[in-house]
Amino acid sequence: MTNNHEVAALGQFFHDIRTGRGVTLKEAAGDWSAASLSRFERGQQDLSADKAIALMARLGIENEDFYYLYQAKQRYFPLTILNYALSYHTALGSQWRKSYLAAHPQHNALTDYARVLFDAMAHWPEPTYHFTAAQNQILADRLAAMRYNPAMVTDVLKLIVGPASHELLELLRQRVEAIDERWVMRDMYLMIIWLGALMDHDLALADDLQQQLTPTFARPEASVLVTQFYSNWYFGVAAARWVHQPTATNAAAVKAIIDDLLVMNNQDDAYWFRNMFARMQHAQVQHQPLIDHPQAMLVSHTLPELIKNQRQYMGVSVEDVAVALSPTTLRRFEAGETQLGFATLTALMGELGMFPSQAFAFIRHAPGQASGVRTLWATYTNLQDQPAQAQQTYHTFMTQLAKPKQILAMQQFILQSAAPGLAEPAQMRATAQTILQALLSAKAWYRMELLAVHAVMSWLPVDQVQALINHGKRLYEKNPPMNGYISYFFDALGKVLVQVVKNEDKPTRQNFVQGQRWLLQVAKETPGAWLAAGSWLVADAVTAPAAEKDAAVQQYLQRSARVGHVEAIAALKREWDGVVPENIFEAK
Structure with missing residues (x-):
């Protein structure tokens, strides 16, 4: 299972984060041997799980930072690559398949499941591709507990609902509907199954699901998850209209959504929608008998x-x-x-x-685990969700274990920014300089750094903000682990554009805004990037007014409305309130 290569990869991962955050071996090791940590980083010695968890806490490593280490191990089960099959990264899927099957030539329930997913990845763009009866059964057996591992199940559903049989879609629907209605992912799963039914012109199932889902998606502000999936809903409504009435006008409405997404560099959604619409034009309901093998995911206590x-x-x-x-x-x-x-x-x-x-x-x-600690991210979200308990939450996190001063300072700044009552403005401005230098010297930005970027920009003068943006742009273009949380970076950029336009003199405003023109070219897979582009267009129209710039803002608003990014329009109104005339956000 493990060998020197596994230890070496993990050791290098920890070494890169430790050195990138300016922490010495002695500081990272805490009360255990720095020599042992050095051997671990060099791939010469493994660590116990408890020691590794404590090391994660001292270095500020978040659980999700490991996703990218996982993706580098293409002998592992294909979790992080599935979504690429739906878009334009097919070569990555082929590489993973080759590596995984070379490491797993044997057949068992898990490797057969992986083979079905790899087949779907390879053939999904083919509009007439469907699963065999055996493949449908494998999927039914492996998706028995729909609430388990939502990140994986969401990607798997997006991959399989097009080629799936009517019977598999119905079974998956029944399993999702058996989940508590209050569970946040319930309607998201049902929406993906609805899109699968549309792809096969399975009209009775599709119409029933659309009627069931309409109350949830009639209120995009209901939850963050609804907002994230709203483009899918808009596409599905337009596609359903075409499925029932395949006119040129209805087809043009579907293609307009895809074209808008491509223009805005949201390629992931655009390619998925394009492939879905291609399947709809070759639709044929597939029937394959299934045996339901119900299975519950047992509760784990250790x-x-x-x-x-x-x-x-x-x-x-x-x-x-x-x-x-x-x-x-x-x-x-x-x-x-x-x-x-x-x-x-x-x-x-x-x-x-x-x-x-x-x-x-x-x-x-887990209760009773000696290494159990609260993460920065968990504390950050708690501060936002439960502001009345901010002091207690903050104190618990800051005193739970000893950490290197560099890590503690950045985490302290992030949490104090999340709950402004925890620190005085003068203290925050002074500390911001220390945080800025740490961010500028970092060779990669993980979740902690991106939270710090989001927190620090509002405390810096314009020239330092520009230096931080330039460094972040370089890291972003290298495609490092920061891409998983890049929305924090773009969200901060959108907010700082408002601040600069509101508070700086005309030459400074114009120079800063023009320096961020690159925001129009970045990928728009995250809501933050989409919103930042809109914020830049508004800032450009305000700092150097021209008719064509007003038209560009209008075009952005119209595209946002067409594809379902209504949250971007609402956010622009909120963030620019009092800075620009409100009627600028009225799409004409």
């Missing part, structure tokens, strides 16, 4: 139980997944009789189709 339950849910034996780990050792671990090293645990999760964050989050929050 980390060994979590691994065991995942293995059983995936339908594989100890022998199937103990690739370089003896079955006896894995059985003893699942029984709580022994521990696994950090690299071994990470590799085991990769084999079982688990993001590392699932286990690491479990360790951190």
Whole structure:
């Protein structure tokens, strides 16, 4: 299961973050041996899971920072690559398939599941491609607990609903509807199944689902998740109109949504919608008999139980997944009789189709776990959701364990910005200079750095803001791990444009705004990037008025309305309130 290569990859990952954040080996090691940490970083020695979790906490590493390490391991189950099949990254899917199948020539429930997903990735753009009866059954068996691992299930659903049979779509719908109505992903799953029904002209199922979903999507402000999926809803409504009345006018409405997304560089949605519409034009309902094998994902009380339950849910034996780990050792671990090293645990999760964050989050929050600590991200969201408890939440986080001063200072600044009552403005302005230097010297921005960018921009003068933006732009163009949370960067850019236009003199405003023209060319897969582009267009129209700039703002508003980015229009109105005339946001 694990070898020196696994330890070396993890060690290098920790080394790069530690050195990038200016932390010494001694500071990172805390009360245990710096020599042991050095051997781990050089790939010579694994760490225990408890020590690794404590190291994550001291270095400010978030669970999700491991996604990119996972993606580099193409022998693991294909979790992070599925969405690429729906867009324009097909070469990555082919590379992953080759690596995974070379490492897993055997057939079992898990590898057969991966093969079905790889086949879907390879053939999804083919509008007449459908699953065989055996493939439909494999998918039905592996998607028995729809509430488990939402990030993976969302991608899998998007990949399979087009080629799926009517029976599989109906079964998945029944399983989703059995989930508590208050669960946030419930309607999102149903919407993806609805799109699958539209792709096959499965009209009875599609019409029923659309009627069921309309109350949720009639209120895009209902939740952040509804907002994120609203473009999918707008596309689906336009596509449903065409499915019922395939006129040239209705087809043009669907294509206009796709064209708007392409113009705005939202290629992921544009390519998915284009492939979906191609399937609709070759639609044919597929019927394949299915046997429902209901299965519940058991509640896990310990980390060994979590691994065991995942293995059983995936339908594989100890022998199937103990690739370089003896079955006896894995059985003893699942029984709580022994521990696994950090690299071994990470590799085991990769084999079982688990993001590392699932286990690491479990360790951190499970009652009775000695290494359980609250993460920065969890504390940050709690401060926003429960402001009345800000002082207690902040104190608990800041005192839970000793950390290097550099990490503690950045985390303190982020949390104080999230709850302004925690610090005086003079203190924040002074600390902002320290945070700026740390961000400018970082070779990569992970979640902590991007939260810091979001927090610090409003405390800096224009020239320093520009320096920070230039550095962030360079990192963004290198496509490092920051892409997972890039929306924080773009959201901060949108807000600072408002501040500069509002507070600076005319030459400064004009120079700064023109320096951000690049925002129009960046990918718009995240809501933050879409909004930042709109904010730049408004800023440009305000700082150097011209008829064509007003027209560009209007075109942006019209595109946002057509594709379902109504949250961008609302956010622009809110952020520019009192700075520009309100009627600028009235699409004509």
